[in-house]
Amino acid sequence: MIKLLSSKLPFRNAGKTGPEKQKKSILASIFSFFSKRLVVRIITLIVSVVLVGNIILLSYVVGTMRAGKLDEEIRITESLANEKARSIEIFIENVTGYTKYFQQMMIIQRISRILQRSEVRTILERNLDSSPEHIFGMYVLGEAKAADEIDVSFVNSDLGDSKGRIRLHVIKHYNRLGNINPYLLDPDHPTNADDTEAYSHIKQTIKPYITSPYVVEEGDKQYTVIAYSMPITTNGTDFHGIVGTEMYADHFSSLVKEATQEIGMSGLVMDNGEILSYGSDTGYEGRNISSYLSKDLMAAYQEAKEKGSTVSKLSYADKKLYCFSPVTIPGTDIRWIFWSEIPIDGIMNEVNTFTSIVILISIATLLIVLIVASLLVSRQIRPIKVLTGHIERFANADFTSSIPANLRKRKDEIGKLASSTEKMQQSVSEIIRNVRVQADEVAEAVATVRNYINNLHLSIETISANTQQLSAALTDTNGSAENMNKAVSDLTQVVDTIRSNAEKGNISSMEIRNRAQEVFNKVRLSSSENQKMQEATKKRLEEAIREADSIHQITLLLDNIMAVASQTNLLSLNAAIEAARAGKAGAGFSVVAEEIRKLATQSRNSASQIQDISNLVLLSVTHLSESANDLLRYFETNVKESFKLLDQTGEQYNRDAALYQEMSLKLASTAETLSNAITALKDTLMKVVSATNDGAQGAAVIAEEASRILAGSENVLTKAITADESAARLKDAVSMFVIPE
Template identity: 25%
Template sequence: MNISLKLKSKLLISLILLSIFVFSTVILTTYFLVKDKLYTNIEISSIKSAESYARQISDMFEIRKTELAVYSTMPLIQSLDWDKIEPFLKKEFEKKKDFYDILFVADSKGDYNTVLKRNAGNLQDRAYWKPVMEGNTVISEPVISKSTGNLVSVISVPIKDDNGKVIGVIAGNLKMSNFYEKIKNNTVSHKDSYCYVINKSGKFLAYSDKEYILTESIAAKSKNIPDTFVAASKDILSLEKGSVQFEYKKSDQYVFFSAIPNLNGWKFCLSVPVNYISQPVNEVLLILQIISIIFIVIISIAAIIIGNMIAHPITAVTDFIHNMASGNFTGNIKKSYMERKDEIGILSRAAIKLKESMTEIINKISDNAKNLIESSDTLSYTAEEMSRELESINKSVNEISFGITNTSATTQEVSASTQEVNDSVQYISQRALESCNNANVIKEKAFLVQNDANNSFIEVDKTYKEKADNIIKAIEKGKVFDEVRIMVDTITGIAEQTNLLALNAAIEAARAGEQGKGFAIVSDEIRKLATESSIAASNVKSTIKSVQEAYTSLSQESNNILEFMQNSIKDKFIKFKDAGEQYYADSEQITIFSNDLATMTKNITNTLKMVNEAIQNVAENSSKGTEDASSIVDSVSQSVNDMEKVYTVIKKQVELSNSLNELIKKFII
């Protein structure tokens, strides 16, 4: 288990470290590659947004300017008759008072009337008066209206006669108080972003804080304008469009700016926190980090799975080998591990092969040890027996020595008995010849019985096969009754159909009335014929059924006879044939036995002669045997001593065999 944990831990840690290194490298590389590009794209996009907002502001002023220019070409306005002009302008003012703070018309002397007041004063002291009287349309810097006291931007359009001479001015004070409300939504979706409009000198013309308007300038340091902003303002004032970065209230800010067309150097500025610009980059980094974490988790899971796939089999094989080292050979390795094509499969198969080889060797050693123990036990037992036998031999030799002295007298008696035995053998030899002749006669009769039994068996077997073939053919022919029964069923069906047709014909004849009488008679006859045919077919069917049942019974009985012949008669003839063969074999054996008996009696006669001669030799050697017996006693005594030594060695061998057996028992197979 420790090996498994170490291996899995190494795999897991290696894969996790590798994945962290790879994904960290990919993240950092991607981050640095994407970062600058994203910043550049965001900067370009934000500058374009500032340009778009600047154009919208310009379009808003252009719409009002165009509107006033249209008014200036109207004959009503060109008449400079305020009594006529006033109702029209008041009506227009009511429609557009969301844009205009006031509408007014002035003559060439500068005297003007407004929609709010007649004879409101003179305009010659206004900065825009001279340019407009020169024929130019003028949009003024934001000023405080003398008529209403509100912050306005005056749009002045010259009124010309038909000759193009400027004869007066029509103007509208555009509400600057509503101006910021209209542009403040032109920002990004960040709580700290804001927009403002400055003139060419840097003064605020529109801003959320009205205290800044016409009082604060981005080019002049104040408590509200830090040095960093003043330094950055140089690019804002000198360039048509672009971006600058500065620190404000411990927060880095980006300002994207663009000149507002046709508004005397006015510029639209969009201030955005740097962290908003870096937010997409941070989001990309966060996404990459999340993806990396997900992949690290996936790789960790894969490492665990791979670790299990590698560590578990190795652990199993290690435990298997460890058990074998401890003497336990009962374990096994999963088939799935051995079927693998990799090194684990090779290791598993090698471990199983090692087990099989070790098991085979241990079994052989165990068997040999058992055989050795058994042989040692047998040898020990034999040694003991031999020792006892040698002692018994020693005693017997002593007795033999004593008995030899009596052998001479006994030899004479044996010689006389031998002669009597010789006479008896002569009689047995004569009877054996007679038995041999009788056995030959029995053998001839047994041969005849054997031939008769074989011929009878062949005849019965031939008859059985012929009758069996005939009966089977007869049974096959009997199947024609099934065909006849089918034809009878067909005739019955036709008769029933004919009867039905005749009935339908009778019904149709009845409907035909007088004209159908002849047809009715014919249909009635046909119906009778169909009825009679049906009855006849039923009788035939019944008869065929009876005949078929009888034929089936006959077939069954024939099969029973064949079976009886096969199982009883044929078996009896086989037994009869076998008995004949056995009879012949027995007669053959008797003949052989009789011949052997005759031969043996002759041999016995010859042997008795030799025995008689030997007895004479025994008598002569008896005296010599007495001398040799004492020598044998000495040899047997020496053999007893040697056998005791052998027995001691055998006991040691038995002890070693038992020790080996105990050692083998430690192996569990």
């Protein structure tokens, strides 16, 4: 298929045309290749449907698996993130235990005054010495008279600031041997001032508070710490100072580093949005979370912070899964956020592997479908190609080929189509065979009529010639009668002349009688032959017309063909509707239905052409029938009457000739009574002249009628020639069809 397609593409002329024309030519060649090959279109449709189905199935399976994998990873990540957030909360809660202890101690001290300031310092140092390594310091920062009533005694001392207020702040100090020696900071140290973050906030809110990381400087050393502080109050509204515990900020970095190793890149954000720690080696830098996360991720961060529950968010731009878990600071409404980042590529490795396998399976399935579809469609299209070849031969007027028996024996639509095509071929062949026979018979009948008309034409010409001779003879008889009249006038002078004229009259009368008898016999014979010819012609014409009526059977058969074609067209339309309902799956069947509809249309057009030819034959037969009927009526009304008149005139003329002969004999035998008979002879001669004139007039009438009959016979002969030509055209039209013998 690829080789055939490449042979049709105009690569040889690519250098002679522009790129645009070459592209259009290639597209036109590809379109022509597909439009002329039904098998390729059907296979392409099937493969396209399978391909689309595979794509949809693959998308669904991969999407479902991807979603399931993501949901599973989200659940796992959220669980781990929650676990780490809870561990941070527990860590802070352990630290708050020391602060709560100091709070209760100072509340009791505020009420009962049982401890000295030095004892409070000792308690702080002992607790710090025994505290875990992540605790940096502990402090009690009181207002005036928060610890005792003698603030004045401690002004600018180790146990009091410049105002004498208790300002005890003990931190860890490691000696050279690595042992802890609690170290008391100067009461006026910046971390002990009233304007520190923790002191000012708690004084305003009377609520526990955890600070942002801050730096504690002591000598040449700096420590970054976070403090958890609680107010010193007796009734919940009065403020007497704060107590607190300081933690190394780096310890939170170790917790985040541990989470990064277990979960993935992780971070811890404080309530103000500052990143406390991120990843394995990034500590507190004062960087805000808004400079790191996008707007969508910031929305998820805020949601987790506000709801107090874990929120996960996929970022396809970063190709990461973000999980935000709140860390609630005990005793406060402050929430830190612990978040982790999981690369999607790592999550999707299993999904991608499965997708690759499914794609390979889909490609293999597509190739198998392509091969199977090619075999099945080629097998189904092959009978249609065979039927198409037969129908094309039928369209070219060749009905000699036969539909293979294996196609007609099929039980499906192709078998029905093959059987219908076979029946159509047989019906049309039988119609054409009958038309040929009828055309030959019509041609034979037309030839016979033409011969009869030619003979009639010759007979009428003979009658016309005889009529002219009869007219000449009557003219001679009229002259003879006038001579006889003159002779009778001179009878008194020359009797011999009278006798001689009588003998001549006798001879002339014999000739006249013989001629009259001859004319009479010829007229009778012509009348009899005309009657026989008329009856024979009428009989043959009636038989030819009856036989020509069989052409009407062609019209009935053609109506059946038209009905079959219409039914086939209707079936193809129904098939196209069902294919349209089926959508893409039925598009191949829609193409087959369209081809069947075209074949039905071609069959109907061929039947219409045959019907036109049949109508032409019927029209010719009708014209022939009308012409023959006109001829028969003409014979019946004109020629027959003319012969009857000729017959009567001949009979009268024969009687007159006999009388003339009898008179001549009497004249010869009774010459002595000539004078008495002159008068009678004159009367007789006058009658002869009158009869001769009547005979001449009758001969003229007969000649005129014969001329009209001759003109009518020429008209009939012309129509017979036209009918012969119509029959020849009918035979030529029928000869175009090739049918089996």
